[in-house]
Amino acid sequence: xxxxxxxxxxxxxxxxxxxxxxxxxxxxxxxxxxxxxxxxxxxxxxxxxxxxxxxxxxxxxxxxxxxxxxxxxxxxxxxxxxxxxxxxxxxxxxxxxxxxxxxxxxxxxxxxxxxxxxxxxxxxxxxxxxxxxxxxxxxxxxxxxxxxxxxxxxxxxxxxxxxxxxxxxxxxxxxxxxxxxxxxxxxxxxxxxxxxxxxxxxxxxxxxxxxxxxxxxxxxxxxxxxxxxxxxxxxxxxxxxxxxxxxxxxxxxxxxxxxxxxxxxxxxxxxxxxxxxxxxxxxxxxxxxxxxxxxxxxxxxxxxxxxxxxxxxxxxxxxxxxxxxxxxxxxxxxxxxxxxxxxxxxxxxxxxxxxxxxxxxxxxxxxxxxxxxxxxxxxxxxxxxxxxxxxxxxxxxxxxxxxxxxxxxxxxxxxxxxxxxxxxxxxxxxxxxxxxxxxxxxxxxxxxxxxxxxxxxxxxxxxxxxxxxxx
Numbered sequence: 084x085x086x087x088x089x090x091x092x093x094x095x096x097x098x099x100x101x102x103x104x105x106x107x108x109x110x111x112x113x114x115x116x117x118x119x120x121x122x123x124x125x126x127x128x129x130x131x132x133x134x135x136x137x138x139x140x141x142x143x144x145x146x147x148x149x150x151x152x153x154x155x156x157x158x159x160x161x162x163x164x165x166x167x168x169x170x171x172x173x174x175x176x177x178x179x180x181x182x183x184x185x186x187x188x189x190x191x192x193x194x195x196x197x198x199x200x201x202x203x204x205x206x207x208x209x210x211x212x213x214x215x216x217x218x219x220x221x222x223x224x225x226x227x228x229x230x231x232x233x234x235x236x237x238x239x240x241x242x243x244x245x246x247x248x249x250x251x252x253x254x255x256x257x258x259x260x261x262x263x264x265x266x267x268x269x270x271x272x273x274x275x276x277x278x279x280x281x282x283x284x285x286x287x288x289x290x291x292x293x294x295x296x297x298x299x300x301x302x303x304x305x306x307x308x309x310x311x312x313x314x315x316x317x318x319x320x321x322x323x324x325x326x327x328x329x330x331x332x333x334x335x336x337x338x339x340x341x342x343x344x345x346x347x348x349x350x351x352x353x354x355x356x357x358x359x360x361x362x363x364x365x366x367x368x369x370x371x372x373x374x375x376x377x378x379x380x381x382x383x384x385x386x387x388x389x390x391x392x393x394x395x396x397x398x399x400x401x402x403x404x405x406x407x408x409x410x411x412x413x414x415x416x417x418x419x420x421x422x423x424x425x426x427x428x429x430x431x432x433x434x435x436x437x438x439x440x441x442x443x444x445x446x447x448x449x450x451x452x453x454x455x456x457x458x459x460x461x462x463x464x465x466x467x468x469x470x471x472x473x474x475x476x477x478x479x480x481x482x483x484x485x486x487x488x489x490x491x492x493x494x495x496x497x498x499x500x501x502x503x504x505x506x507x508x509x510x511x512x513x514x515x516x517x518x519x520x521x522x523x524x525x526x527x528x529x530x531x532x533x534x535x536x537x538x539x540x541x542x543x544x545x546x547x548x549x550x551x552x553x554x
Contacts, residue, residue: 155445155446155447158442158445158446159449159450162442162446162451162454163451163453163454165434165438166438166451166455166458167454167457167461169432169435169438170431170435170455170458171297171301171458171461171462171465172427172428172431173428173431173432173435174292174301174458174462175297175462175465175469176424176425176427176428177289178292178297179424180215180221180421180424180425180428181215181216181292181293214414214416214419214421215414215415215416215419215420215421216293216413217404217408217413217414217415218286218289218290218292219403219404219407219413220404220407220413220415221289221425221428222282222285222286222289223282223397223401223403223404224425224429225285225289225428225429225432226281226285226393226396227393227429228393228430228432228433229389229390229392229393229396229436230390230393230397231433232386232387232389232390232440233386233387233389233390234390235386235437236382236383236441237249237252237253237386252383255383256383256384257387259380259381259383260384263377271391273376273377274388274391274392274395275395275399277369277372277373277388277392278391278392278395278396278399280365280368280369281369281392281396282400284362284365284369285362287361287362287365288300288304288358288359288362290358291303291355291356291358291359291362293355294352294354295356295359296470296472297462297466298459298462298463298466298472298474298482299341299356299359299478300355300359301455302337302459302482302485302486303341303359303362303363303485304359304362304366304455305363305455305456305486305489306334306335306338306363306488307363307364307367307370307455308367308452308455308492309330309331309488309489309492310363310364311367311370311371312327312331313331313367314368314371315371318371318375322496324494324496326491326494326498327491327492327494329491330487330488330489330490330492330494331492332488333484333485333488333491334485334488334489334492336481336484337480337484337485337488338356338360338481339481340477340480340481340484341356341477341482342356343477344476344478344481382440382441382444385441435454438451438454439454449493455489456486456489456490459486
């Protein structure tokens, strides 16, 4: 037996060779065409004429633009744009919650004119107070929206072309966990631990927005990709790549520059940087532990897991949020609660998480990760327009180092092969361009190429005479 893709029959003697002329009852047929099909043979032969170079080039170009990999790239660009927009929108909506709002209040004053008659006048003053300072309540409220993961997945599966019953979809998601050896108690315990890790990470991220600008927090959170590589190397035994260690060093240097951009005396910047960096580290721990504990999960497993995290958050952590409000550790005025910004932040955060977990079905994971770093310049433009922020000095240098480290971590494992191949192609293109230019215009002077006399085989040489003898 031969394998598919063997080289032609002349190099594979075991492969049977079909005759070029077949003898049948109806006569002799040359190849697939018989005498009865002579008219059709002429038409097909006419149709098989070679295409023009322009048509061939157009067909090749259209095939390459409509291939599956090209479609994945198109989807990936849209996913990157959507992840960037949702991530920036959610972060800036949460930042808007912390801005001090003007509150009007009446104050009675008594004016005493010179004639001694007192006049009561009511003056209206604008006083700026922090009407909302509740990072844990925000975290709890936003996390509750993750309960919609499985319902959205359930509806999308029902709306697909596959005819599946609701019980089949639910049993399939549960059966995948059961096949991995999870019991009900063990699975709920793991979900509770991941819920605490999720809430802690989001709390540090939201708490840091009260201190730093949204762009600073997003740039610091983008360093989680370096933490993911370090933890994957240690826990998941991923391949060691030297350039990624260099990228981790660059990210840490950028974090240090952002930490000391406003000094360390009397400035809360250092605390905000520590919170944002801790949120990035917590996100990396969550991703690596999920890979270690759960493994390769299906879309149904991911949707069910996130919905359980949302339900556990809503059922178990509401007393903590209420206690922080009653003790005065969190400021929350229900009559002036900014519901539009809070709802927008929750919805955009849900969209970002949905894209981050389910977009792999449409595109490459690279485009999803790119949304974290492309969100930084977009957020910087918003900070400049809305708050008049300035990015210069140590802050700008730190963000640039983080961005460079981010892209270096995303380098493939065999990146030296890609660099070598690229340099080789560049050298070959330069040589071919130079030789084609010489052949087209000719070379004058001492560097003129010697002409070969094909009649005598003489090539001008210092080692042989014109007769061919060695000198």
